[in-house]
Amino acid sequence: MTTDTTTKDVAPGANAPGETVLDARGVTMRFGGLTAVRNVNLTVNSGEIVGLIGPNGAGKTTFFNCLTGLYIPTEGEVRYKGQILPPKSFKVTAAGIARTFQNIRLFANMTVLENVLVGRHTRTKEGLWSALLRGPGFHKAEAASRERAMELLAFVGLDAKAEHLARNLPYGEQRKLEIARALASEPGLLLLDEPTAGMNPQETRTTEELVFAIRDKGIAVLVIEHDMRFIFNLCDRVAVLVQGEKLVEGDSATVQGDERVVAAYLGEPFEDAPGQEEIAEVEAAEAHAEATTDDAPGKENDR
Numbered sequence: 571m572t573t574d575t576t577t578k579d580v581a582p583g584a585n586a587p588g589e590t591v592l593d594a595r596g597v598t599m600r601f602g603g604l605t606a607v608r609n610v611n612l613t614v615n616s617g618e619i620v621g622l623i624g625p626n627g628a629g630k631t632t633f634f635n636c637l638t639g640l641y642i643p644t645e646g647e648v649r650y651k652g653q654i655l656p657p658k659s660f661k662v663t664a665a666g667i668a669r670t671f672q673n674i675r676l677f678a679n680m681t682v683l684e685n686v687l688v689g690r691h692t693r694t695k696e697g698l699w700s701a702l703l704r705g706p707g708f709h710k711a712e713a714a715s716r717e718r719a720m721e722l723l724a725f726v727g728l729d730a731k732a733e734h735l736a737r738n739l740p741y742g743e744q745r746k747l748e749i750a751r752a753l754a755s756e757p758g759l760l761l762l763d764e765p766t767a768g769m770n771p772q773e774t775r776t777t778e779e780l781v782f783a784i785r786d787k788g789i790a791v792l793v794i795e796h797d798m799r800f801i802f803n804l805c806d807r808v809a810v811l812v813q814g815e816k817l818v819e820g821d822s823a824t825v826q827g828d829e830r831v832v833a834a835y836l837g838e839p840f841e842d843a844p845g846q847e848e849i850a851e852v853e854a855a856e857a858h859a860e861a862t863t864d865d866a867p868g869k870e871n872d873r
């Protein structure tokens with residue numbers, strides 16, 4: 571598979587340099603008694619690839635859902651290029667945010683090209699009557715849409731498979747098709763939810779190149795991923811969510827070197843973690859208790 575990542579031209583939804591593309595403030599999402607996301611602030615600027623990492627159940631996908639209108643946050647607000655986002659997925663897509671899903675959501679029995687054409691509906695101006703009557707306006711718009719869809723398929727390296735059924739693509743290519751479909755709405759911000767899940771190392775590397783190429787077209791990217799190598803190679807900034815809260819945010823080196831992040835990934839407590847002195851004290855107390863127990867009468871019966 572060849573991914574055309576050399577094209578440096580600018581995408582129709584491209585952002586102006588220096589622009590704050592996404593500004594999420596104080597986002598909290600509760601499900602009954604469970605607070606899945608708590609008071610999270612996150613910005614994504616033009617030209618950036620930002621990573622969102624955290625252990626399973628940390629609230630990453632819930633946060634994505636709050637950004638894309640799938641959930642209305644219990645508290646907080648989300649702005650895209652300064653405008654508060656409407657609380658409906660299709661309106662968020664029309665505003666300029668596109669996403670892929672953790673579990674692939676393609677139309678399995680449609681062709682690769684048709685899947686991308688579906689992704690273009692928010693950018694197609696032709697109305698229902700024009701489509702039904704199939705007038706000249708419709709045919710012109712349809713031809714332009716096809717041309718753009720084929721460009722996007724070439725961009726992700728799937729143009730040769732345009733007429734294949736989506737369900738017949740290998741898993742890694744289905745993930746790329748999802749990205750092409752998301753790009754078809756001409757976004758300024760692309761959210762990727764675990765884009766390399768289930769991929770082999772070679773596919774992961776081409777996905778990495780593809781994300782860089784998307785950034786180079788002027789589209790900002792926010793990506794959730796469990797593959798740390800992928801994240802730290804790719805991202806300008808990484809935010810770490812743990813138990814719904816943002817624990818750390820910074821460049822790859824800062825985040826990788828933060829001992830709270832290491833602790834969170836190992837499932838150890840990260841708040842008030844004991845220092846060397848406390849550990850030595852506890853070990854001494856345990857040794858003392860053991861010695862006392864060994865001397866105590868009746869210890870054999872206790873075992």
Ligand SMILES: Nc1ncnc2c1ncn2[C@@H]1O[C@H](COP(=O)(O)OP(=O)(O)OP(=O)(O)O)[C@@H](O)[C@H]1O
Nearest residue numbers: 601604606624625626627628629630631632633672
């Ligand atoms: N619709 C929902 N109703 C109730 N609880 C939910 C809902 N969606 C998510 N949760 C809970 O919110 C918490 C965060 O889940 P979420 O899927 O956002 O985590 P995640 O970081 O994306 O995890 P993973 O890495 O495993 O995908 C979990 O405890 C989950 O069970």
